[in-house]
Amino acid sequence: MVNGMHIHEERKAHYYERGHWQTRTVYETFLKAVQSNPTQVAVIDPYRSITYEQLRTFSTEIANGFLVKGLKKGDVVSVQLPNWIEYVAIYLACTKIGVIFTPIPVNATAKEVANMFTISRPALHISARHFRKKAYEPMLNEVAHSVKLPDVYLLEQEGESVQDRRFLPFHLLPVDKNMDAPDVHADDHLVILFTSGTESLPKGVVHTHxxxxxxxxxxxxxxxxxxxxxxxxxxxxxxxxxxxxxxxxxxxxxxxxxxxxxxxxxxxxxxxxxxxxxxxxxxxxxxxxxxxxxxxxxxxxxxxxxxxxxxxxxxxxxxxxxxxxxxxxxxxxxxxxxxxxxxxxxxxxxxxxxxxxxxxxxxxxxxxxxxxxxxxxxxxxxxxxxxxxxxxxxxxxxxxxxxxxxxxxxxxxxxxxxxxxxxxxxxxxxxxxKKDMIIRGGQNISPVEVENLLLQHASIKEVALVGVPDERMGEKACAFITLNPNGTFTYEMMVTYLEEQNVAKYKWPEYIELVPELARTASGKIQKFRLLEQWKTKIV
Structure with missing residues (x-):
C-alpha cells in the first residue's frame, strides 16, 4: 500500500479469475501491436507521423534516457505537452520502466501546476517551451516561487532554443545508452490523472495498467x-x-x-x-x-x-x-x-x-x-x-x-x-x-432537466443552470445562455417557452445571463463554479 491507495484483494482475485485483469502491462500490450504490424502508422500529429516500430524505438530511447538520469520505478514524470507524438512516446517510455506518468493540461496556470506538483511530487518534468501564446519558461519560474522544481526538460520547436539555464532542451536527454529496465507488473501504478476541475481544485486519480x-x-x-x-x-x-x-x-x-x-x-x-x-x-x-x-x-x-x-x-x-x-x-x-x-x-x-x-x-x-x-x-x-x-x-x-x-x-x-x-x-x-442540485425554498431543481428543455429552443446554442444565493429562498436559478447566430432570447421569451412546455413554475430560472461563451475546462466541460463566480462578481 502506497500513499493510502490499495487494491482490494478479494476484488483483485475476482477480476483475475474472470479474466478482466491479466499479467500483461500496457507496454507489453503495445509490443504485441508492434509485432503484428510494425509498419502501420501509429500516430499522426499536425507536424508528422510515426509507425508502430518507429514509436517503439523512440519510446525505448526516452526510457533509456530516464534510467540514465536516475529515475526509478515508482518515480513520477509530469508532462505538459500539446497533442504531439512526443507525448505518446514519453508515456510509453514511462510504462516500459514503471515510472508513473502524470499529464498536466497545457493551459494550466502557474498556481495550478504548483498544486499538481505538490500532489504528485515529480522527479522530472517535461513541457513545451512555447505553445500558441503561452511561454512555459516564465510560467515555470513563477511555479518555482511556491514549490521546488524537479529537473525540467523543454521540448523546442524549429527555430526555438531554451533561454533559462536551469532548464534543459529535451533533445539533450541522454538516450544513446542501453539500460536494463526494471520489472513492471500490471497492478503497478501507471498514471496520475488530474480531474478536470469542474467543481474545485483537481484531484490526482491513480490507475494501474x-x-x-x-x-x-x-x-x-x-x-x-x-x-x-x-x-x-x-x-x-x-x-x-x-x-x-x-x-x-x-x-x-x-x-x-x-x-x-x-x-x-x-x-x-x-x-x-x-x-x-x-x-x-x-x-x-x-x-x-x-x-x-x-x-x-x-x-x-x-x-x-x-x-x-x-x-x-x-x-x-x-x-x-x-x-x-x-x-x-x-x-x-x-x-x-x-x-x-x-x-x-x-x-x-x-x-x-x-x-x-x-x-x-x-x-x-x-x-x-x-x-x-x-x-x-x-x-x-x-x-x-x-x-x-x-x-x-x-x-x-x-x-x-x-x-x-x-x-x-x-x-x-x-x-x-x-x-x-x-x-x-x-x-x-x-x-x-449532487453539488449542482438547486434547492429553492426547500424544493429540489434538477439543472439538467431545465437545461435539456431550453436547449430545444431554436435560439439557444448552450445553457448552464446555476444556483445563485438568495437571502429568502436559499438559492434561485440563473440560466447562463449562449445564442446561435442571429438568435434572440429574453426573460419573457423564456417564461412563455417554459409555460408551453408545462414546466412547473418553481423550476423556472429567476435570472438569465446571455454570455458570449461558457467557462469550460480544456476538455470542454462546463465549469459551473466559474459561472457562479461571475454572478457574484456582477452582483457585488
Missing amino acids: NTVLFGEKAMQKALHITEDDRVFMASPLSHATGFLHAVNLPLITGATSVLMDHFQGEKAVRVIERQKCTFSMGAATFVHDILKAIQQQGNPGALSTLRFFLCGGAPIPRHLVDEAKENGFRLLSVYGASESPPHAISCLHDSEEWVSQTDGQVLEGIDAKVVGDDRKSLATDEIGELATRGPNVFIGYYNDPSLTRQYLDERGWYYSGDLGTLDSDRYVRVVGR
Whole structure:
C-alpha cells in the first residue's frame, strides 16, 4: 500500500479469475501491436507521423534516457505537452520502466501546476517551451516561487532554443545508452490523472495498467474497434478522454491516432476527411462546430468515413443527434469519470431518441447502482447518486487517503457525486451533480432537466443552470445562455417557452445571463463554479 491507495484483494482475485485483469502491462500490450504490424502508422500529429516500430524505438530511447538520469520505478514524470507524438512516446517510455506518468493540461496556470506538483511530487518534468501564446519558461519560474522544481526538460520547436539555464532542451536527454529496465507488473501504478476541475481544485486519480486496459478493451469490444480504425482526437491528451481513447485505445488495438493540438471546426473537418478518420470523442461543442463548418462549406459528404462520435460530460441535444445523422455519422453517449472510465456507453443499435435520452448502457463486467444519502441501494428508475464498482475503477487519490475514503469504499464502490437513474436494462440517465442540485425554498431543481428543455429552443446554442444565493429562498436559478447566430432570447421569451412546455413554475430560472461563451475546462466541460463566480462578481 502506497500513499493510502490499495487494491482490494478479494476484488483483485475476482477480476483475475474472470479474466478482466491479466499479467500483461500496457507496454507489453503495445509490443504485441508492434509485432503484428510494425509498419502501420501509429500516430499522426499536425507536424508528422510515426509507425508502430518507429514509436517503439523512440519510446525505448526516452526510457533509456530516464534510467540514465536516475529515475526509478515508482518515480513520477509530469508532462505538459500539446497533442504531439512526443507525448505518446514519453508515456510509453514511462510504462516500459514503471515510472508513473502524470499529464498536466497545457493551459494550466502557474498556481495550478504548483498544486499538481505538490500532489504528485515529480522527479522530472517535461513541457513545451512555447505553445500558441503561452511561454512555459516564465510560467515555470513563477511555479518555482511556491514549490521546488524537479529537473525540467523543454521540448523546442524549429527555430526555438531554451533561454533559462536551469532548464534543459529535451533533445539533450541522454538516450544513446542501453539500460536494463526494471520489472513492471500490471497492478503497478501507471498514471496520475488530474480531474478536470469542474467543481474545485483537481484531484490526482491513480490507475494501474490493469484498470486502464480493462476499460479500453471493454470499449473496443462494445464499439467493434479494430486495427483498421483511425481515431480523431482534439480533446487534450492530458484529460482522461484524450489519454485513454486516443493514446491507450489505439495503441492496444493496433489502430491509428490522429491528433489535433488546437481545435477549429473547419480544420477538424479537413483533417478527418484527409486522414479518413472512423470515429472520435469529445464534448458536444466539438460536434456543433464541425457540423457548422460542414454547412458553411456546403459539403455534406465530407465525413463519409466517420462512423460515430462519442459525446460525454453533458447531455446531447436531440437536434445535434439528428444533424449528425443527416451528415452520415452517429452521435453516441458515453458516461464515466476519471475515476471510473468509461462505465456506460450507447449501443451501436440504439435509436437516436434513445441516445439523446440516456447516457449509455453499463459495460459488461462493471457493477452499477443508485444509492441514497445513506449509500443504500434505491429502486430501479429512482433518482440517487450513481455508484460503480469494477475492473476499471481507480485505486485512490494520490497522496490523499482521506479523500480516497470519501469516494471509494472498502468494498471497491466508487461514489461519483452524479445524480441519475438506472433502469432494468442497465441504461444510465444522469440528471445532474449532487453539488449542482438547486434547492429553492426547500424544493429540489434538477439543472439538467431545465437545461435539456431550453436547449430545444431554436435560439439557444448552450445553457448552464446555476444556483445563485438568495437571502429568502436559499438559492434561485440563473440560466447562463449562449445564442446561435442571429438568435434572440429574453426573460419573457423564456417564461412563455417554459409555460408551453408545462414546466412547473418553481423550476423556472429567476435570472438569465446571455454570455458570449461558457467557462469550460480544456476538455470542454462546463465549469459551473466559474459561472457562479461571475454572478457574484456582477452582483457585488
